[in-house]
Amino acid sequence: MAESDKNGEDKCEMRDTVDKKKQEWKLLMEDPKLTWEEKVVEVLHIVRCRGFTEYNHKLLRSLPTRFHTHNIAFFDLDKESKLGRGPPVKKALASSEYWRMMDSVNVIAIKVTESDVSYPISIFGTVLARDVYDYRCIYLFRRGRDDAQIITSPEDTLLLTGPNRALAASDNIYFEFHLKIKGDEGVDKDFSKGLLEHSTICYTKQPMTLSLESLLSTIEFVYTPVPCAVEASVAVSIKGLVSSKFSGKVTAWTSGDDENKIILYDSEVKGTNRALGPGGSIDLTRRFVAVKLDDTLVLNVSVSEGDHHEEAELFELVVGHDDDEEECIRQQGPYELQVKVVWTAGLEESWRRSSRSLPAMLV
Numbered sequence: 001m002a003e004s005d006k007n008g009e010d011k012c013e014m015r016d017t018v019d020k021k022k023q024e025w026k027l028l029m030e031d032p033k034l035t036w037e038e039k040v041v042e043v044l045h046i047v048r049c050r051g052f053t054e055y056n057h058k059l060l061r062s063l064p065t066r067f068h069t070h071n072i073a074f075f076d077l078d079k080e081s082k083l084g085r086g087p088p089v090k091k092a093l094a095s096s097e098y099w100r101m102m103d104s105v106n107v108i109a110i111k112v113t114e115s116d117v118s119y120p121i122s123i124f125g126t127v128l129a130r131d132v133y134d135y136r137c138i139y140l141f142r143r144g145r146d147d148a149q150i151i152t153s154p155e156d157t158l159l160l161t162g163p164n165r166a167l168a169a170s171d172n173i174y175f176e177f178h179l180k181i182k183g184d185e186g187v188d189k190d191f192s193k194g195l196l197e198h199s200t201i202c203y204t205k206q207p208m209t210l211s212l213e214s215l216l217s218t219i220e221f222v223y224t225p226v227p228c229a230v231e232a233s234v235a236v237s238i239k240g241l242v243s244s245k246f247s248g249k250v251t252a253w254t255s256g257d258d259e260n261k262i263i264l265y266d267s268e269v270k271g272t273n274r275a276l277g278p279g280g281s282i283d284l285t286r287r288f289v290a291v292k293l294d295d296t297l298v299l300n301v302s303v304s305e306g307d308h309h310e311e312a313e314l315f316e317l318v319v320g321h322d323d324d325e326e327e328c329i330r331q332q333g334p335y336e337l338q339v340k341v342v343w344t345a346g347l348e349e350s351w352r353r354s355s356r357s358l359p360a361m362l363v
Helices: 003-029 036-051 089-094
Strands: 053-056 061-064 104-115 121-130 138-143 149-151 173-181 189-198 208-214 217-226 229-239 247-254 257-266 288-292 297-304 313-319 325-332 335-345
Touching (some): 036 053, 061 189, 089 335, 104 121, 104 138, 104 189, 104 257, 104 288, 121 189, 173 208, 189 208, 189 217, 217 257, 217 288, 229 297, 247 288, 313 325
Antiparallel strands (some): 121 173, 229 335, 247 297, 297 313, 325 335
């Protein structure tokens, strides 16, 4: 398509959008059921939404790139969620609170399946989630320009560091993308920007895949629903290594879903902290897994020295939640593996904000 034709289509599309917005404002201002104050708040919401509505050249229409489902007139879109994990599992079960356990999801992988820029590419920016508890930012990926991740092929995945608690799937979950490519001489390019939404009624496939087409890329977001979820927070230590650095991989899955594996640590990914901490502790990239109440957590740990990956020792542990804390020690060859899992319940507690307690206008 010629550049002039493309620009002409863009201008037509923008005029249509402006005309639609004018009609919306007219209907809003003439609505007799709203007070003047309510109309002002609605107008502020519309103005804020327009600020992050952009034309998507891949989809040929204008779309909002950030959360906008509720009124955001006075809502801080950049504030991070401070909500912690739920109460200990045994306490929840003993008090018959299990019936209030939330459904959740596990994020499996985020891939750059298509790039308009040739590989390798250096990606930085953010991918975050928002759930019904408070709709604040829960970061899944966050890297600055000086810490950009190098992607060499469509098979590479972004190195995820979150979430740090169960994502509540009792209502829709929103995923925001704002990724950039690190350019030469300080000239960076927007690579992916947009919003994806998990619907509560979409539980038909394992895993589920959402695609975001925007700017210079197509991003594939892979995740699995977890009904009636408990939260597993994992810590891993390894002893017996000659080196002070860990070379290996830590992978997790659940007994009810052994096909969709979650990478908690991979020393092969550039930028991963390989230095062992006190007692041989490994600085896991991710520490959290949502597990169905009736399932157990399975951990696979691969340990090798230097570059001799073909001689790696493999550990596999199955950890249940009979207690609030489970500790496992396994000796194999020269290595001693120590795993600690803390179990909490993803409850709709009174100290957690649910969809029923959210005001019409988020604050």
